[in-house]
Amino acid sequence: MIRKSLFTLLISFSILSSNVLMASSSMTETIKIGLTASLTGKYREAGIQQLQGIQMWRDDINERGSLLGRPVELVVRDDHSRADDTEALYEQLILKDSVDFLLGPYSSDNTIVAAKVAEKYKMPLLAIAASAPSIWGNTHNGYVFGTYVQSDKLMENVIELAVENNIKRVAIVYANTTYTHSIAIGARRIAKQHDLEVTFYEMFGKGEGSIRTTVGRFAETNPELIIVGAYLEDSIEIVKELKQQGVRQKMLVFSGSVDTVEFKDALGGDVEGVVSAIQWSQAQHLPGAYDFSFRYKQKYGTNPSYQAAGGYAAGQILEAAVRLSGSLSKEKLRIELQALKFRSLFGHYRVDLSGRQIGKQAYIMQWQDGERKLVMPKSVSNNTIRFFSMK
Secondary structure, rough: HHHHHHHHHHHHHHHHHOOOOOOOOOOOOOOOEEEEEOOOOOOOOHHHHHHHHHHHHHHHHHHHHOOOOOOEEEEEOOOOOOOHOOOOOOOHHHHHHOOOOEEEOOHHHHHHHHHHHHHOOOOOEEEOOOOOOOHHHOOOOOOEEOOOHHHHHHHHHHHHHHHOOOOOOEEEEOOOOHHHHHHHHHHHHHHHOOEEEEEEEOOOOOOOOOOHHHHHHHOOOOOEEEEOOOOOHHHHHHHHHHHHHOOOOOOEEOOOOOHHHHHHHHHHHHHOOEEEEOOOOHHHEEEEHHHHHHHHHHHOOOOOOOHHHHHHHHHHHHHHHHHHHHHHHHHHHHHHHHHEOOOOOEEEEEEEOOOOOOOOOEEEEEEOOOEEEEEEEHHHOOOOOOOOOOO
């Protein structure tokens, strides 16, 4: 009896713990969901937030009871924010850890290599923070399913808003990653479709002074709209450099990560007026969004980012597909993820035949009076965007 009680206590602790779980014995009656997370490296902040969202979903489903009669276990490995590490780790999750299902890592670059592993072993993978079109362009068997707005369409609402306000000149800069490059490609295409003049289009490097040089060069083209495809650290540096060089523009727009507390803490009052194209906001009035936001803040002491919400929603989507399939069959799950039409707290999930997400839309957020305000689409926002003065 004592041994049995101790064993039950140990299993309960492993399920409820928010720590990273390594592979467990095949004797445990759990459904094992495998993923890598950027717990260290350049994507650390966003990667941890995404994992926290997934962990909250795991805790919720286990508190409700189970999934197909079994508790859910996360098997998580640190990919160090490097695509070079991700491929081997996903193979370990499949071959060594014997996971039942896969969730994707953070970033498109990491997901591209994870997708190759999923295809190789015919293992469905639900991508989370990954939206570069090349992820689906490089796969052929329909085992990878997206949850985010495609990155080449992320700036569509931004450019349409600019056109409505008689903005005609745009500069586009981007970091050297698959995701940010696809944002830039899409932004340039959409800008040209709306007859905007693209005054500057260039990738910035990582060397010392490279951002300073890039900002100086595009400032000379006098753009009214500046679109930046970048992650948190580079975004902070770009804002600082724009201020240092006295650059003025009507709109300054980034591709996510600037809606975070970390961004505000780094820049203080200089966040005012900065815009971000985002995947989610609690102000969208989606089912469960406010409840999730309230509980997340209670647990972690800050409002959830869209990365955290995306992680939780990925769990919801996977849960719906597993329940509908009624089994742990990989092929049945693939079929359900392909056909599923579902509304999570993140938005609509619906994919095309390749697994590319087509049901979701992007949103526009702006820092106003030190707070994050949703300004587009107008159907879910009462806030009006504020433009910078170019004088």
